[in-house]
Each structure stands twice: as C-alpha cells, then as structure tokens.
Amino acid sequence: MIANKITYIVSVALLLATFVFTANAAALAAAAALIAMPVITVAACRSSVALLKLGFELPRSCIVNAPLALRITLDRPLMFRGRVELSFSVYNQLTGTRTVCPVSLAPAMGRPATFELELDSTVCGAHTITLDTARLVDEMGFMSLALEDADFHGLFTVYPEILDIQVDPHQSSSAGLEGTSYDPHRSGQDASEVFDVRPYHEGDAVKSIHWKLSTRFDDVLVREASRPQDHAIGVLFGAFACHFEQSSRSEVLSAVLGFTASISLALMRQGYHHVVVAAPEGPLSAYPVDDRRSFNKMLDALTATPLGPAHPTSNEQYARLMAAKGISKTVLVTAGVDEQVYIDLGRLTDLSVLHVSDSVESYSIERGANYIITHCPVSSDSARMKSLEL
Numbered sequence: 001m002i003a004n005k006i007t008y009i010v011s012v013a014l015l016l017a018t019f020v021f022t023a024n025a026a027a028l029a030a031a032a033a034l035i036a037m038p039v040i041t042v043a044a045c046r047s048s049v050a051l052l053k054l055g056f057e058l059p060r061s062c063i064v065n066a067p068l069a070l071r072i073t074l075d076r077p078l079m080f081r082g083r084v085e086l087s088f089s090v091y092n093q094l095t096g097t098r099t100v101c102p103v104s105l106a107p108a109m110g111r112p113a114t115f116e117l118e119l120d121s122t123v124c125g126a127h128t129i130t131l132d133t134a135r136l137v138d139e140m141g142f143m144s145l146a147l148e149d150a151d152f153h154g155l156f157t158v159y160p161e162i163l164d165i166q167v168d169p170h171q172s173s174s175a176g177l178e179g180t181s182y183d184p185h186r187s188g189q190d191a192s193e194v195f196d197v198r199p200y201h202e203g204d205a206v207k208s209i210h211w212k213l214s215t216r217f218d219d220v221l222v223r224e225a226s227r228p229q230d231h232a233i234g235v236l237f238g239a240f241a242c243h244f245e246q247s248s249r250s251e252v253l254s255a256v257l258g259f260t261a262s263i264s265l266a267l268m269r270q271g272y273h274h275v276v277v278a279a280p281e282g283p284l285s286a287y288p289v290d291d292r293r294s295f296n297k298m299l300d301a302l303t304a305t306p307l308g309p310a311h312p313t314s315n316e317q318y319a320r321l322m323a324a325k326g327i328s329k330t331v332l333v334t335a336g337v338d339e340q341v342y343i344d345l346g347r348l349t350d351l352s353v354l355h356v357s358d359s360v361e362s363y364s365i366e367r368g369a370n371y372i373i374t375h376c377p378v379s380s381d382s383a384r385m386k387s388l389e390l
Contacts, residue, residue, distance in 0.1 A: 094125030
C-alpha cells in the first residue's frame with residue numbers, strides 16, 4: 001500500500017509540473033482527477049462498510065494432522081474495490097499457546113466470495129478462535145475503516161488418533177477389577193446389580209424386563225442397572241508442560257493423549273470400569289469411564305484441561321483418590337522418564353508405565369524396582385500394535 005501512495009504522489013507531482021511548464025490543460029485535468037480520487041474512494045469505502053457482509057463456518061472437530069479450515073464468506077457492494085483485512089487469534093486450551101492469524105481478502109465485486117483459512121491441526125487440544133479485528137481498506141490504501149458489526153468466536157477440537165487395541169491388565173492377587181459399591185443416585189451399565197425397577201419405556205432391552213413383578217402388578221417393569229462407584233483401574237494422563245516446551249514435540253503430546261484415550265476405550269469395551277486422571281495445576285481431575293458417553297466426556301475434558309507444569313511433587317492427592325475410588329491398579333501414560341516418580345507411585349499401587357518417546361523406534365518392556373515400563377514409539381499405529389499388556 002505504501003507503493004500505491006508513492007505512485008499516486010509522484011503521478012500528481014508530474015502532472016502538475018507538466019502543466020506549470022507546458023500550460024497543458026489535459027495535464028491539469030488529469031491532476032485534478034487524481035486529486036479528487038481519494039475523496040471519491042473514501043466516500044465509497046464509508047458507504048460500503050454498512051453493506052458488507054461477513055459469514056463464518058467452522059468444523060467442530062478433526063483428527064490430529066487432518067485438514068481443517070475456517071470458511072469465510074464475504075459479500076460486498078458492486079461499486080467498491082479494495083480488500084478486507086482480518087486478524088484471528090487461536091488459543092489452545094490444552095497447551096496454553098496462542099497464535100495470531102492475519103488474513104487479507106480481495107474478493108470480486110458484486111457477488112459473494114468464499115475463502116478458506118487453513119488452521120493448524122498438528123497439536124491436539126480444544127481451541128478457541130476469535131476475530132480480533134476486521135477492517136475495510138480501499139484499493140489505494142487511503143482509508144481503513146473498522147467493521148464494527150463483524151464478530152466471530154468459535155471452538156474446535158483436535159482429537160488424537162485412537163488405536164484399535166486390546167489391553168490385558170495384569171494385577172496383583174489383591175486387586176479387583178470391578179467396583180465394590182454403587183452410586184445410590186444414578187443408574188449405570190452394571191446389570192449384575194439392580195439400581196431400580198421402573199415402568200417399561202420404548203427402546204428398553206427385552207432382557208431387562210422383570211417378568212415376575214410385571215405379572216404381579218399387571219404392568220411391564222424393567223430393571224435398571226447400577227453404576228459402580230469404585231473404579232479399581234486408574235489411567236493417569238501424565239503429560240506436563242515441561243515435557244513439551246519445544247513446539248517440535250507436539251507429535252509426542254498427541255501420542256500421549258492418543259495412548260491414554262486408546263487404553264481407556266479398550267478397557268471400556270472389554271468391560272473394565274475405570275477412572276482417567278489428569279493432573280493440571282491444582283487438584284487432580286478424575287473422569288470415571290464405564291460407557292461410550294462417559295468416554296467422550298472424558299476425552300473432551302482432557303483436551304480442554306490445561307497441562308500441569310510438572311509432575312506433582314507429592315502423591316498425597318492421588319493416594320486420597322485411590323482410597324475414594326478403590327483404585328488398586330494404575331496405568332501411567334507419560335512422555336518423561338523419572339524413575340523416582342515411578343518408584344514412589346509403585347509403593348501406592350500396582351503400577352504399569354507407558355513411556356511415549358520420539359527417540360524410541362520399537363516397543364520394549366522393562367521391569368523396574370516395583371513397576372513395569374513399556375517404551376512406545378510416537379509413530380505407533382494399529383497395524384503395528386494389536387494388544388498391550390498393562
């Protein structure tokens with residue numbers, strides 16, 4: 001735009017000089033037209049601000065590294081040429097990073113135009129995207145007006161790739177895999193314990209009908225399954241900000257989140273009620289998983305919970321959570337290696353560690369003082385790993 005202004009000033013100066021030295025009327029007319037151009041352009045710009053329309057369309061989610069774009073629809077008046085300058089900020093709630101995305105659009109006149117702004121999908125997490133500024137700029141750059149009515153705030157989530165695996169959770173003889181008590185206020189999926197008997201609703205399974213009571217009360221009654229209150233397996237999401245200070249390690253973060261989700265989904269499918277635990281700065285966050293709905297809720301929470309700065313210096317919070325939930329088996333998925341942390345956790349619980357690293361090329365299993373650690377490469381896929389011993 002500076003070049004346009006320089007060209008304009010030089011052109012006016014040359015035309016005025018030509019008129020002064022040659023008394024050429026055409027040069028004077030051309031100079032007058034050029035001098036009047038900014039006034040006309042500014043007037044057109046001001047009249048177009050109220051008529052210009054912006055629209056936005058954003059997908060709600062994608063898998064990591066999949067194409068993702070914000071679609072921008074712009075319709076402007078026929079008489080105005082120029083461009084629209086937009087600035088978006090994108091904030092990743094998981095990593096706490098913010099990026100600014102400037103956009104300059106120059107659509108054709110008189111008809112709607114669609115543009116796509118490619119968004120970064122290489123880092124997992126729940127992202128918020130906000131339109132910070134929107135300005136209408138004339139073709140010569142004389143005038144820049146804010147689009148006061150332009151507003152956009154969206155949310156999209158980049159989910160990890162989830163592997164289709166089977167898990168084999170080995171536990172000590174004293175560790176159980178099922179809840180020992182049940183939620184007195186909510187039903188669940190454990191059909192071995194009756195939560196309540198209620199009238200039949202359309203869609204209820206036939207096998208849930210209580211035939212004896214239905215005959216007695218002359219009404220179709222069904223058993224509601226109970227919700228286990230204790231979850232004997234704990235899956236620790238051990239990703240911390242100190243592990244990902246370099247942006248190049250975003251694939252490691254995606255892999256840690258992906259392994260955590262894959263293990264949880266496999267446990268849920270195989271009938272193991274469990275709890276996924278995250279350690280943000282402050283109290284631990286625990287998410288019981290016993291069906292697909294609770295799994296989805298857990299994964300949404302993990303992607304939106306800011307990473308803690310580092311592994312907690314004390315396991316006191318987790319010890320209290322273990323007592324409250326009846327956890328006797330713990331699976332820690334992490335990107336860092338800290339033997340002392342493993343030993344301290346192993347004193348509290350039957351511990352298996354999944355160490356995810358970009359420096360590991362193949363799977364390997366080691367036995368520590370009181371834990372088992374499996375080293376997993378970042379480039380894992382379901383074709384290379386079908387089962388996992390915990």
